[in-house]
Amino acid sequence: MNMNLGCLLLSLIGLVNLALGSPGDWLDEFIDCRESCEIIRSCSDPSTDAPDHHNGFDLSYFDETPVFLRKCLLWDCESDCDYQCQQIVTILRIENGEEIYQFHGKWPFKRMFGIQELYSTLFSIANFVPHYRGFKILRSELKKLSHYDKSGILLDKYVYVSIAGMLAWTASSIFHLRDFIVTEKLDYFFAGATVLSGFHAIFIRIFRLDKHDNLRHLFCGTVILIFLMHILRLYLDWSYTYNMRFNVAFGVLQYLLLLTLSYRNYVHLKSQPKSRSSPYASQAQMTWQLCTVPLLLVVGTSLAMSCELFDFFSYTWQIDSHAIWHACTILPSWKLYDFFIRDYRYLKHRCNSLAE
Ligand SMILES: [Zn+2]
Known part of the structure; x- marks a missing residue:
């Protein structure tokens, strides 16, 4: 799930500012x-x-x-x-009791410890942690599998999501530490990579492309091509509007896929006799973990993102809505990887039950 859409939403809000100046x-x-x-x-x-x-x-x-x-x-x-x-x-x-104005599309943050936007930087660093943890738990889950277990393909795809997440939040930390054209562009490029990696992984999960090598290779190749074309398009002609549309389109697709997955898990769980759903957790727990959590992730991140629309800034506290948005994405990212692992284990349990 793309947690970096907030940065992109900010760029849309800042679009008018960039065209007209703040x-x-x-x-x-x-x-x-x-x-x-x-x-x-x-x-x-x-x-x-x-x-x-x-x-x-x-x-x-x-x-x-x-x-x-x-x-x-x-x-x-x-x-x-x-x-x-x-x-x-x-x-x-x-x-003089006058309104605080933005300069060059940004609020007038005080430099603290040399950092241009302290809270956005700290929260970006904090956002790195769940992706790093996700990377570690996915890798250890992969290590448990035999070399021939094809179900590891899904885990591999989630590993890419965690790598894209770590890169994106590193770029975001650097961008909020010091805003240059190059750090801003890196932030946007990696945000694009996270949106596509999330879309790519969940698409493969939903359509079970892990079982169809040719189709999967075709799909992966297409996604890589889309990303390269996206970078080329931005390199040749940088456009905030196009970048925003691209990321929102794939971000929304990703949310729809996650909602579909949540619904399909729900239908499957309901169709199963209680004892067969999983040997490890009760049906209520399974429904929570496999259906409610992804639903809350989509609803929660969408709501948190909307806080950007208020474009709030406190000079006293040196915090703005963008920093608050970054604070709001830490927990959902953490939960996202827990969901990936649980969904994967459930899927594997279902396949093993069918094979028996
Ligand atoms: Zn940001």
Whole structure:
């Protein structure tokens, strides 16, 4: 299940901002402040003269960029002036009781410990953990199988989901730590990879392509081709709208597949005599794990994603709706892998019962 759709939804919300610029970008005081900062700090050419007009920031004091930020996180003089002026203007607006504005499509976060968006970064790192755990438990489940057990194909596909998840959340952590064009694009590319890997794995599970080698290879090849074409399309002509549509389309397909799986498990469980459903858990437990959990995953992540639509930001707490969305996806990712494993074991139990 794609937990990174939130980033993409944010990009859709930010689309208008990118086309028109954020309201903060066009504030006179912000433009004046940046101009003064760049002159006072001699950002470009040390011999540049002061402008012939005066603005309220001529005598302001601007900090020098700390060495660590300059060398390790590549904050140059201009980007640091931009940052300092966002802070100065925002504090002035708060003091005057005015609305807080976004700059360049983002809220004016304070750098903390050198991190551009502290909470989004921390929650992105936290989101890495369930995918890493998923990777470990899937690998140990695979190790229990004999080499000839073809049911391992399904587990292999889930392993790819966990790898894509780990890559995506690493990219997201880096992007929220320091926002560059390249870190932003990596975040989007890997988000695309997670959506496709989830779609691919659940599709194979539902249509039991693990039992049909040729069809599966054809399907895998098609998905890889779709991803390569997607990357090529973005490389040739970067488009936020297209990227958003692509990810939402496959994200929604993935949710529909998961709901289908939940329903099919429900129908199957109901059709079974109670004693045959599983030797390990009661029917109620099985219904919860195999039907209700995937349903809650879809409903929960969709609801959490909708919190992005409110685009909330607190300067005091330095948190926004995007960070809260990232916090909301940790538990569902954790539960997703538990579901994959339980569904896999149930499927295997069903196949073994039929074989007996
Ligand atoms: Zn994000």
